[in-house]
Amino acid sequence: MSHDRGQDDGVDLRAVDEDGYAAWTRACHRGFLRSAITDEDLALSPSVLEMVPGRVLGAYDGDRCVGTFRTFSRELTAPGGGLLTACAVSSVTVTATHRRRGLLGRMMARELPAARDRGEAVAILIAAEYPIYGRFGFGPATWTTEWTVDVPRTGLGRYEPPRGGRVDLAEAAEVRAAGPALHDRFRRSVPGAISRDARWWQVNTGEIQPPIRQWRDPFYALYRDDSGRVDGLLVYTVEDIWEGKLPQCPLTVRHALAATPEAERALWHYALSVDWTAKLHTGPRPPDDVLPLLLGDPRAAQVTTHGDYMWLRVLDVPAALRARSYGTTGSLVLRIHDEAGIAGGRYELNASTEPGASEVRTTTRDADLAMDVRELAALYLGDESVVRLATLGRIEELTPGAAARADLLTRTSRRPWCPDMF
Ligand SMILES: CC(=O)SCCNC(=O)CCNC(=O)[C@H](O)C(C)(C)COP(=O)(O)OP(=O)(O)OC[C@H]1O[C@@H](n2cnc3c(N)ncnc32)[C@H](O)[C@@H]1OP(=O)(O)O
Known part of the structure; x- marks a missing residue:
């Protein structure tokens, strides 16, 4: 077990072993302002959270x-x-009594280089608050939007099963059986999506129910194509709310996941046709979701939340830039500044339209663009524009026209999206 003692505050950083999980979990819940944690929550915690030996870090006073x-x-x-x-x-988390003494900074300084040394080209997280992570080289890489739909205004007719395909209500066990393969197909076609482990399906179908999560059974609907293959999953709850004799019964989508456009259209149409529902809350969706345009009157869908979602930090620039594809071929020299000394340098990208086929090497050639590693993070999945960041003064355009050229390389036709909370 390696120790890291702060210079003068006596707080020690160390990897936590199984004996320390309960106290660590309690501290984590306190940090998130959850005081109602029970012994059952603590006992279930390792089956809910992936605790990788050596990668669960605690700070100890x-x-x-x-x-x-x-x-x-x-x-x-x-x-x-x-x-x-x-x-x-x-x-x-850092406990309220120990905040703003640099503990998060110390944990980052220990864990980010370790991740790069393990061969992880990027780090990702869901930021609780916007101002926390930029200083550590993270940038917002995907965004999220939620809509509330005024169902009677959608102009959609009753749901009719699409030709060849069908929607069926399902039990949780069927979802645990069919969900992983469906999700695997889905996430490989969506930049920003991440893999899920078996635990995700157990926790999100109620097989593991920690009291603190206050599980409520949802409805599950599966879309199958004409061969019977499961191409879509909709998970939703409905509140039984009436105003006098008029049902309101808002429907809230917990998860909607489709591997084909037919499945996506069918599941939304189905959800918007459930009797008694006057409002539908979409839950977190990509900002360019097709949903509003599916409606006869797109204004029936009002944005209720819009914000940054998954933040990313590039740890290994050549490996990260090589992994993705680009909109066209072309060459670009980037000068990346990284205060933490992890990923800085000058890199030449010879972009390919095939993932894994671009050439990226360190270079002494003059740079076309200069930026901080946090800007590279925001650009990486294709969501942010180089021209926009240059307008803000966050990217320096050293070769005239390089910002627009870089946008042709990096931007994508659909916005990246991470549907998972982790
Ligand atoms: C991926 C996730 O888990 S997201 C969840 C993040 N956790 C939470 O939001 C729980 C509540 N908050 C906390 O536990 C703590 O405030 C933390 C973990 C966010 C920060 O821990 P700290 O040990 O206080 O941070 P640390 O002292 O290292 O701060 C480093 C710098 O970031 C700044 N900073 C830290 N947190 C915040 C914040 N929430 N808002 C603005 N600035 C912040 C500090 O002011 C400091 O700036 P400085 O170097 O200019 O003085």
Whole structure:
């Protein structure tokens, strides 16, 4: 077990072993302001959270756990379908009594280089608050949007099963059986999506139910094509709310996942046709979701939430840039500044339209663009525009026209999306 003692505050960082999980988990819940944790929650915690030996980090003031930080590996889909191993960072907390003394900074300084040395080209996380992670080289790489749909205004007729395909209600066990293969097809075609482990399906279908999560059984609907293959899954709950004799019964989508356009259209149409529902809450969706345009009146879908979602940090520039594909071929020299000394340097990219086929090497050639590693993070999955960041003064255009040229290379036809909370 390696130790890392702070210079003068006596707080020790160390990897936590199984004996320390309960105290670590309690500290993590306290950090997230959850006080109602029970012994059952603590006992179930390792089956809910992936605890990788050596990658569960605690900060200890004497025997007291005052900081938590946990990482595990996930496969991340890059533009063009390239896959790379990402270091997923989660459970980041510092107890209220120990905040703003640099503990998070110390945990990052220990774990990010370790992730790069393991061969993880990027780190990813869901930021609780926007200002936390930019200083550590992370940038917002995917965004999320939620809509509330005024169902009677959609102009959609009753749901009719598509020719050849069908929608059926299903039990949780069927979803656990069919879901992983469906998700695997889905996530490989969506930049920003990440792999799921078996635990995800157990927790999200109620097989493992920690009291703190207050599980409520949802409805599950599966879309099958004419060969019987499961191409889509819709998970939703409905509130039994009436105003006098008029049913309101808002329907909230928990998860919607489709591997084909037919499945996507069919499941939305189905969801918008459930009797008694006057409002549909979409849950988190990609900002360019097709849903509003599926409606006869797209204004029936009102945006209720819009914000940054998955943040990314490039740890190995050549490996990350090689993993994705580009909109066209072309060459670009990037000068990347990285305060933490992890990924900085000058890199020449000779872009290919095939994932894994670009050439990326360090170079002494003059740079076309100069930026901080956090800007590279925001650009990586294709969601952000180089021209936009240059307008803000966050990217320096050293060769005239390089920003627009870089956008032709990096931007994607659909926005990246990460549907998972981790
Ligand atoms: C992936 C996830 O798990 S997201 C969940 C993140 N956790 C939470 O939001 C739980 C509640 N918050 C916390 O536990 C803590 O405030 C943390 C973990 C966010 C920060 O821990 P700390 O040990 O206080 O951070 P640390 O002292 O290393 O701060 C480093 C710098 O970031 C700044 N910073 C840290 N947190 C925040 C914040 N929430 N908002 C703005 N600035 C912040 C600090 O001011 C400091 O700046 P400085 O170097 O200019 O002085």
